[in-house]
Amino acid sequence: MPHPFARGLRRTGWLAGLPALALIWASATLYAGPRIAERLEAEGAAVAAGTATDTGEPWLRLAVEGRDLVAAGEAPDASARAATLFRLAVLDGPRRIVSGVGLVETAAPFQWAAIRLGPDRVALEGSRPVEIGRRALEARVTGMLGPGTSLDDAARAARGAPPDFPSAAAFLAARLSGLAAGGRAALSDTVLSLSGEALDVPAYEALRAALSEPPAGFSIGRVEILPPRVAQYRFTVEKATGGIALDGFIPSTADREAARRAAQEVAQETPGAAVDDRLVTARGLDPAIDSKTLIGFMFRLAALIQTGRVTFTDGAVSVSGDAMDAQAIPDAEALMRDARPAGVSAGRVTLTARPLSPYRVAIRRTPEAVTLTGHVPDAATRDRVLDALRPRLFREPILDRTRLADGAPPNLGAALAAAAPLVVSLAAGEASVSDRTLTLTGESLYREVAARAPDRLAEALPQGWTGKATVSARQPAERRDPATCRADFAAATTGADLRFPVGSAAPGPTFYPTLDALAALAKACPTLRIAVSGPADPAKAAPTPAAGPGEGTPPAAPPEAEPTRVASAAKTEAPGKADAKADPKPAGQHDAKAHDAKAHDGKAHDTASEAKPDGKGSGTDAIKEAAKRGKPSPKPSPKPSPSPKPSPKKPEATADEPPQDLPRLRAQAVVEYLLQAGARPDQVSAGPDTPAGPVTFALLP
Incomplete structure (x- = not known):
């Protein structure tokens, strides 16, 4: 080996073999690993298929993680669990068996929940009926959630489920589809509950409507659904000839009821008026504004208009339309200036004073008070009506809520003064004036008063007026x-x-x-x-003379019935009174x-x-x-004396x-x-x- 090469090899040492090892590992991972996993899945599936129950679905669930087998599910008993784990252990290839297998138990209470994790993801937890297959229940739930929704099913099979559990689970899943992330639909035995925030206004209204009809055999428990939040919060009270319309948003159901009650009170002042509720529950009102105070303020303004609108939008209240009378315009301006709720801005006051048509005034009798509402032309007419009422009322207060306005029909004061005694004679009722027509309605304690009311009203009304009396007896004759x-x-x-x-x-x-x-x-x-x-x-029995010496003959017995009656009567008297009758006093x-x-x-x-x-x-x-x-x-003598003497001609009276x-x-x-x-x-x-x-x-x- 050349000297330079040998010297370089000695310098690098074992690091020279790392590339070869990396190549071998990559080949094993990319080629051999998937084959091993596929073989483990196939062998595990065969074992899982052997755990099928009456539902047709196996209770064993397996997942392959590398060369590890992760087992989950609920075995019907301990022996079945042990046998299944043994079959997995003898397989050729798994490095280890990770067991999460439990046993089917009885859940009390039986609880199940579906939780929305995201737009297309839902988690299931708690218990599911052992009699229902997991895949069958998941299919039922997914069908109500919508296509494309994935389930993280961690529910465990258990006994003790309520009857018709699938219907309740499907009902809750359908409600969950209207909730945003974090929404929860749960079941505890036969009680259903919901919590979370509604996705939007239609979803909130649909949830409210659906909760009124739960599945048969189930009831609605805790419901904590937040209304959706709107970007532009508005609330409107519109007053027209036919009644009052409520439109816009309201923060809660309690506020909605408060608005309806206030609208009904205002509508009562107009015969035949109705309340049209078009409100939708939603959030978006500034937290610094008290909702009930805002509602009360707006209806105080609405009471000052004949027709028109009171609107809250962009944090300000405005009022427009025809004023109740000329006095109502400065009253509305004073309310807007001095009585606005905290956090509310003053909007525009655009009111026009027009003649009243029809001209209305009423005297209403209730068990608590007599109330005057509507309009009178002047203070003299008001005083005349009050003078006709006061002498006939002893305990009930008179509440004067009339306002001054022009356009009254002629002889209005005479008509009201004539109707005042008729109203006071009723147990509850009202005399209402609309132009030159006076209507008396109510009920009387006496049938005779109810029967005479039409004739008395016709006789009392001024010339040119028409009257109608509809008075019923509180207790009709049987x-x-x-x-x-x-x-x-x-x-x-x-x-x-x-x-x-x-x-x-x-x-x-x-x-x-x-x-x-x-x-x-x-x-x-x-x-x-x-x-x-x-x-x-x-x-009374005759007195028996005292028996002298040697006289033993008993007196004759009185009749049997008489002593009984005397004794019965004597029981009702004070103690000692019977003795007083026996001995003269x-x-x-x-x-x-x-x-x-x-x-x-x-x-x-x-x-x-x-x-x-x-x-x-x-x-x-x-x-x-x-x-x-x-x-x-005793009969008194003309001149009583301390010791009267008996008359010689008459026997002494006891x-x-x-x-x-x-x-x-x-x-x-x-x-x-x-x-x-x-x-x-x-x-x-x-x-x-x-x-x-x-x-x-x-x-x-």
Whole structure:
């Protein structure tokens, strides 16, 4: 070997063989590597095919990484997993087996989710039903996502899936197509949830509509979908003769409801006006501006125009159109100057004052207040209407929201003053004026008032005015056929045991349920005729003389029924009263007993008033009068003395002796209660007196 060459070879050493080694490695990588990978894939596919389940798909999934085999999937049991891994290990060629094979378990709760990673890429995670093949489920999901979407499926087979899982997965995948990157559609047992940002306005509206109809057997849980962001945020309130139109964008559903409520309040001032909601939920409002404050400000401006538009765009509010009246123009300018929300700029105020057509004003009665709205020509007309209302209202406040404007019809003040008493007599209603037409609507507590309203309105209106009254009764009359009335009467009186306390003509609290039922029946049955019979007190047993020495004959026993009634009545009296009847009391103690009787009558009076269903008095004056006449007190002498002496011609009257007409007084007390409770005078009358016992009722032909 020449000397220079040998010296160079010694200098380079083993580095001279690197190019040859690199050539050998490149040949092995480019030629032998793919052949090895193909052979491993073929051999692994044969093993995977042997793991096919009832779905027709193998549970084993294999991937080749160089000379390594990566196994994944969920084996039905541990023995199947061990057998499959052994078959892979004995293959000729793999350097190692990387196992990620798990076991099929029961998932509780069963959760599955689809997450959008990009425009054409979606990841699946959680659990999928073991009864459904992976490829079959992926095909169902991809079909709802759109062609060209790739799936990163990391879901594991598990048991415990809800019924009809594929339908729920397809529903969620379809909703996911309307969300931007980061959107998530998830299932937890039978509850579906969505979160993310909508792609655009149509997608947001489609999502809202679709969520109202979930698949059968599933419900909608947490929904956190952000509206899309728009470049130019605008909001418009347009007021026309037919109503109010809302257009543009709104930040949230809550703001949309607030705008609708405000529009309905303004629309109520115009008969027949409606609200047309064309709002779309979207973001883009400056965070420095409070959305609800902006909505309220714009509707304050809208209340000052007859027709026109209030618009928010490019951060400024402007108003244009026909002003409500001449006063509305400076009012709108003052609002724009002094009441603008923070962050909002002042736009143009372009309003024109025109004569009102039609000229409107209204008196509205509610349970809380009486409100005047609309226009009046001058302060004198306003004062005339207020003077007609004030004497007829005791608790309800009067809210005057009228404005001054020209163009009122003649005799407007007289028409409103005539309508004021009619409105106040209603439970709720309104008298509205449109030019020279006055319309009275509402409901009354009484049918008679409702029936007379048209005639009273026609008589009260000035000449040249027309009126229309539509007043209904709050509780229309009920009518029953005679057979039903008789059956209901028998049901109401059967088992009723209405007994007066001894010596009293005041009904007790136990009377009122039965009497109220009979009064209601009388109102529903105009042909019903009821006779009420009052009972007498039980007869007292004759006093037994004291037995003398050697006298052992017992006294005759009283009738069986009488002691029972007396004992029953005695239970209702105060303790010690039975002893008072057995032993005569001095005259000074009779006043205390009469005082107790008065207190008992007052209690019955209060109970009767509370039991009255329509809030009126319940005949308590007549009941108290009857009770006073039925009190067991001695007849007063013209000149009372501290110790009255008994008359020699008459036997001495005891304090417990009831008046002779006590049955009649008791019947009259019941009749008076029924009349005050709503029965007509020709429907209830007093019947013949009855012996001791309960009050009896009878139907008259």
